Amino acid sequence: xxAADVLLAAxxxxxxxxxxxxxxxxxxxxxxxxxxxTLGAVAGLYLVLSAELLAWVQxxxxxxxxxxxxxxxxxxxxxxxxxxxxLDRVRWPGALIGAGAGAGLVALFADAFHWSRVGLPAxxxxxxxxxxxxxxxxLPFELVSVLLLAALVGAIVVSxxxxxxxxxxxxxxxxxxx
Amino acid sequence: xxxxxELILRVLVVVGxxxxxxxxxxQAEHKVMAHMQGRLGPMYAGAxxxxxxxxxxxxxxxxxxxITPRAADRQVFRLAPVVALxxxxxxLLVIPLGPHGLVAQPLDVGLFFVLAVVGIGVIAVLMAAxxxxxxxxxxxxLRAAAQLLGYELPFVLSAASVAMAAGTLSLSGxxxxxxxxxxxxxxxxxxxxxxxxxxxxxxxxFDMPIADSELVFGYLTEYTGLRFAFFLLxxxxxxxxxxxxxxxxxxxxxxxxxxxxxxxxWTLLKMFAVAFVVIWLRVAYxxxxxxxxxxxCWLVLVPLALLQLVLxxxxxxxx
Numbered sequence: 066x067x068a069a070d071v072l073l074a075a076x077x078x079x080x081x082x083x084x085x086x087x088x089x090x091x092x093x094x095x096x097x098x099x100x101x102x103t104l105g106a107v108a109g110l111y112l113v114l115s116a117e118l119l120a121w122v123q124x125x126x127x128x129x130x131x132x133x134x135x136x137x138x139x140x141x142x143x144x145x146x147x148x149x150x151x152l153d154r155v156r157w158p159g160a161l162i163g164a165g166a167g168a169g170l171v172a173l174f175a176d177a178f179h180w181s182r183v184g185l186p187a188x189x190x191x192x193x194x195x196x197x198x199x200x201x202x203x204l205p206f207e208l209v210s211v212l213l214l215a216a217l218v219g220a221i222v223v224s225x226x227x228x229x230x231x232x233x234x235x236x237x238x239x240x241x242x243x
Numbered sequence: 244x245x246x247x248x249e250l251i252l253r254v255l256v257v258v259g260x261x262x263x264x265x266x267x268x269x270q271a272e273h274k275v276m277a278h279m280q281g282r283l284g285p286m287y288a289g290a291x292x293x294x295x296x297x298x299x300x301x302x303x304x305x306x307x308x309x310i311t312p313r314a315a316d317r318q319v320f321r322l323a324p325v326v327a328l329x330x331x332x333x334x335l336l337v338i339p340l341g342p343h344g345l346v347a348q349p350l351d352v353g354l355f356f357v358l359a360v361v362g363i364g365v366i367a368v369l370m371a372a373x374x375x376x377x378x379x380x381x382x383x384x385l386r387a388a389a390q391l392l393g394y395e396l397p398f399v400l401s402a403a404s405v406a407m408a409a410g411t412l413s414l415s416g417x418x419x420x421x422x423x424x425x426x427x428x429x430x431x432x433x434x435x436x437x438x439x440x441x442x443x444x445x446x447x448x449f450d451m452p453i454a455d456s457e458l459v460f461g462y463l464t465e466y467t468g469l470r471f472a473f474f475l476l477x478x479x480x481x482x483x484x485x486x487x488x489x490x491x492x493x494x495x496x497x498x499x500x501x502x503x504x505x506x507x508x509w510t511l512l513k514m515f516a517v518a519f520v521v522i523w524l525r526v527a528y529x530x531x532x533x534x535x536x537x538x539x540c541w542l543v544l545v546p547l548a549l550l551q552l553v554l555x556x557x558x559x560x561x562x
Contacts, residue, residue: 098366121359140372190352
């Protein structure tokens with residue numbers, strides 16, 4: 066056991082525990098805050114595995130943006146302080162699917178690697194990742210960019226009724242025949 | 244020097260900077276505002292030129308009762324000030340003070356780290372706003388979140404421009420690569436970064452989230468005593484961080500005459516000059532209205548930042 070192993074195990078435990086709290090707590094907003102802890106612990110895992118850039122991307126995008134948007138949306142709609150007893154969770158199917166997927170992944174990895182040791186790859190510096198994305202994987206990268214752009218445009222069209230396509234209910238007056 | 248001793252020394256220096264620099268900025272704010280606005284209050288405490296005003300403020304905060312509202316979510320309410328303060332402490336770790344590795348923790352992706360960690364501050368604001376169980380707090384928090392999410396974009400884009408120009412994400416590397424003519428080349432980026440930075444730390448004229456004439460004190464309404472002082476301290480550390488980042492990214496950090504010997508002095512001088520401008524703006528400008536604030540971000544700063552990126556790329560390719 067090296068220090069890195071201990072750190073990995075500890076961070077994994079934190080991520081797992083906080084993740085469990087996300088789905089079991091009865092406080093809606095606190096669930097979001099536990100999600101911050103989970104994602105932060107995962108970023109810590111990346112750091113221990115020397116994927117430095119990925120770790121900070123995780124913090125910037127997931128902690129700084131995604132969770133904030135999530136909390137923002139919850140607070141705009143209904144965010145009571147204290148436990149809400151009327152949360153409808155799909156308890157058993159959810160637990161089954163979650164545990165099943167988890168057990169399946171564990172089995173898959175155990176079967177694939179057994180106890181073989183894999184050395185750490187070269188550190189995920191900005192230069193290495195930049196080179197990989199813009200040299201080797203430039204086509205998939207561009208494809209994803211176009212997909213995201215399409216999603217953006219789609220979101221704007223959907224959210225603005227005045228430019229959306231489809232059958233108009235014609236609240237607009239006809240310019241010629243008055 | 245053994246490694247652990249050096250490590251402890253570096254951390255101690257950063258904690259020392261964390262404890263003193265914001266206080267200097269706070270004291271400067273008292274004095275500068277007093278002179279600019281003819282305020283008499285801060286000129287009395289301690290007789291000579293009101294030097295003890297900050298001490299008096301500290302004593303006042305410690306004396307006040309620490310109240311947690313009955314309807315509040317106690318744990319979250321109490322945790323929020325700490326969450327507001329910690330990211331800035333982490334940022335101070337990677338800001339280079341002088342040449343030859345005079346930095347607490349040199350980081351290959353320093354700039355990216357800074358941008359990521361500064362973004363965590365929003366969560367503290369949302370925590371404080373929601374857990375206070377007060378409608379003004381919640382409104383202030385939602386304003387703050389909308390503001391921070393919006394201004395994050397020009398903030399990151401303008402920082403990306405200078406990273407592109409320098410060809411590195413390391414803060415020391417950016418200062419090494421900096422040349423005086425960048426002042427002109429990166430001028431729009433510098434202005435955008437500074438304005439977006441002001442909005443990120445919610446300083447006037449971007450203090451809509453705590454607009455005292457309409458929201459009492461926004462997300463800080465329910466905070467008293469030391470916890471309130473923590474938020475105040477976070478604001479001053481924020482000024483230090485934004486000033487330091489503007490210095491390092493756009494003003495050449497430690498570059499100046501005799502920078503081999505007194506590089507750290509140049510960094511500090513430039514930093515305090517920028518901090519002075521931050522204080523000056525608070526005195527000079529009225530608060531932006533919420534719609535003006537969003538308009539400025541999305542219709543002015545973001546397009547300008549994108550144009551600056553194009554300019555940076557064009558010059559970089561041409562050179």
